[in-house]
Amino acid sequence: MKQSIRWVTSMSALTLSLAFTAGCSTGGSGGASPGQSGQAADGKKPLSIQMFAGLYNEVPDMNNAYWTEWQKKTNSKLEVEWIPAGDLNTKLDLLLASGDLPEVVAVPDFKRPTLISAIKNGAFWDLTPFLGDFSKYPNLKNNTVKDAFKYRTVDGKIYSLPGSRSRVDIGIKIRKDWLDKLNIPVPATLDEYEAAMKKIVEGDPDGNGKKDTLGLIGNGVIVNDGDTSFAAAFGALEPTYNAEGGLVFTNLTPQYTEAIAWFRKLYEQGILAKEFSVMKRVQAEELFKTGRAASYARSIWWDKEWENEIEKAGQPNPKIVNLTLKGPKGYAIDLAIGGGGGYLISKKVPEAKVKQLLDYFELTASQEISDFSYYGIPDVHYKSVDGQKVLTEQGVKEVNTTGKGVGVLTYEKWGKVISASGNKAYNDAKIKEVEKYDEIGLVDPFRYLVSNTWINVWAKYENEWKAAVTKAIVGQISMDDYRQFVDKVNSLPETKQAYKEFAEHYKTFQAK
Known part of the structure; x- marks a missing residue:
């Protein structure tokens, strides 16, 4: 269904320090900026x-x-x-x-x-x-x-x-120059992606004589910006109802659990970076733009800038492409x-x-x-x-x-695709690369649905769910253990009430 819209409320990092270096700007605190001390042309003060x-x-x-x-x-x-x-x-x-x-x-x-x-x-x-x-x-x-x-x-x-x-924003990126070097076709399915990534992490695509290339990186519960994209390929963005007719929260659907099991398999093969659960965004970005990693999910408009950074890091002619991966129940495309x-x-x-x-x-x-x-x-x-x-x-x-x-x-429409660092030919090609995203991608109802009951439920169980995700992926608990946790949360009376509220709210949008 093309009616799914969502903002995943649970994709923040697992382990975040409570002592923040917020990086507060001094802009404005040290006097007006140049051009700001006077009044505007209409006489109004800033x-x-x-x-x-x-x-x-x-x-x-x-x-x-x-x-x-x-x-x-x-x-x-x-x-x-x-x-x-x-x-x-x-x-x-x-x-x-x-x-x-x-x-x-x-x-x-x-x-x-x-x-x-x-x-x-x-x-x-x-x-x-x-x-x-x-x-x-x-x-x-x-x-x-x-x-x-x-x-x-x-x-x-x-x-x-x-x-x-832009609705078209996140792309699952891969180093195409590395695919070419290792004679690997551009993956079109999740299975092909897995096989390609395994060859990359077991090879030496950067030519440094070491097998130290990271595969899929990110930050947060799994890979943050890419969690929902990959889950979409398993059908997680399709509205899913329980026996009572309630609309089940995306992260607690059977389809999302299938995605967790797939990430577990990637982790076992060394494809998913070992540090995925504690890696900060700035660390992930640095790894990718210095040519240490093969795949990363972020806004498409970064591609040209990151290609330039990779080249500065000593890897000539890097090429980043955003994949259109088909999974068992859909495409790995998450629309905003x-x-x-x-x-x-x-x-x-x-x-x-x-x-x-x-x-x-x-x-x-x-x-x-x-x-x-x-x-x-x-x-x-x-x-x-x-x-x-x-x-x-x-x-x-x-x-x-x-x-x-x-x-x-x-x-x-292409605001998160066009790179201000690229020329017209580059950007035309980039739009061509992802032009079907808006047609075949999905958005998820939990980007806009509200349930008063769910606010309290998820506040209580979100952190426990995050911990269970990490434990399941790294093998500290079995997938059956993870499923039991999900079933426990889904069977709570307050959860079922929240799902009924979500379903009622969803109907109001379908009617419009």
């Missing part, structure tokens, strides 16, 4: 915004050319607490528990149970009466992905603005809803400033600001080559994923 947001690259210098121009264009002065991506959900939970919220909280998962609890407890503004019919916010209405606001309601009310992004993250406004913010913040986000949803977020300043961050904007060295350094985390932006 809007000061305190924000909690994810860090996906190095901590940005808020006084550099990119951020100076962003704040100038939006007439804002940003004071951002940047949280490393691997720590984001745990840090968010602590922030919500403390109740000491900044003005704006940017979240990767707008339906995280702890967040829903905070919303229901009155921590954030209900934006529904402010947005109204969206006549005052045409960019938010017209430039975001279809149904972005419909999917993000809680009890029929809108509490978060979408981070409007085109606006999975969200921006929430603390109830501590005065009503007058809520309107100012909505004006800011309305502006960030314009095409002009969106284009700027992808490419920066002409002749500083990019140059036009054959009609394609290509980032300069300064652009590669300053224009990145982190920079897209402070505004809504417009919906771009």
Whole structure:
């Protein structure tokens, strides 16, 4: 079914430190950025915004050319607490528990149970009466992905603005140059992928004389961004109902358990990196872009930049491709809803400033600001080559994923595919590589469904489930033991009640 939509709430790392090096930006704390100290052309002073947001690259210098121009264009002065991506959900939970919220909280998962609890407890503004019919916010209405606001309601009310992004995002990457070197065809099925990866980890594709190449890497419960993609190949993103007609949470379906058993087999063969459960995202990324690993699941738009990094590391002519793998019950393609993250406004913010913040986000949803977020300043961050904007060295350094985390932006079908480091020919080929993803991939209902009962159930069992996943994959418990744990959670009266609530909520979306 093509009706599955989901944001997996359980893909954060197994072992996260509670002592965070959050990398708080000093941007805004040391005086106004250049161009920010004066008033805008219309005489309005820059809007000061305190924000909690994810860090996906190095901590940005808020006084550099990119951020100076962003704040100038939006007439804002940003004071951002940047949280490393691997720590984001745990840090968010602590922030919500403390109740000491900044003005704006940017979240990767707008339906995280702890967040829903905070919303229901009155921590954030209900934006529904402010947005109204969206006549005052045409960019938010017209430039975001279809149904972005419909999917993000809680009890029929809108509490978060979408981070409007591409539905086509995550790709399961493999080093095609290594496949070619070892005379291995590009895998088209999970079985072919497994066989190819086994040959790679047992070979010497980088030519260093050692058999030390890592296979599939990642971070989190299994491989984080790739967990859902691989699980989709086993049918885990198809709505699954229990005997009572309740909609079963994706991670606790029999199909997802099949995916766990498959990961266990990869681990036994040395294909899945031994450190998968404790590896941080920055470590995984570093391993891949320095040519240490064969396969990694992340946003497709990284490919050209990482090819450049691999070449700098001493491996000439690297080639990364994103696979279209068919599994026993579907394709290993996980689609986003085109606006999975969200921006929430603390109830501590005065009503007058809520309107100012909505004006800011309305502006960030314009095409002009969106284009700027992808490419920066002409002749500083990019140059036009054959009609394609290509980032300069300064652009590669300053224009990145982190920079897209402070505004809504417009919906771009290929926004997570096109590389600002690649030329037109490269990007045309990259789109061709994944052009069928939007047709054959699936999204999952648990990206937007809400159950009041489930909030408490999953808060109680999520960490235990994560531990069981790791133990099952590394062989510390049997797959039967893992299944018994899943059955235990699924058979709880409160779980069955939550599944009924999910099913009822799902019906409302099918009817629309």
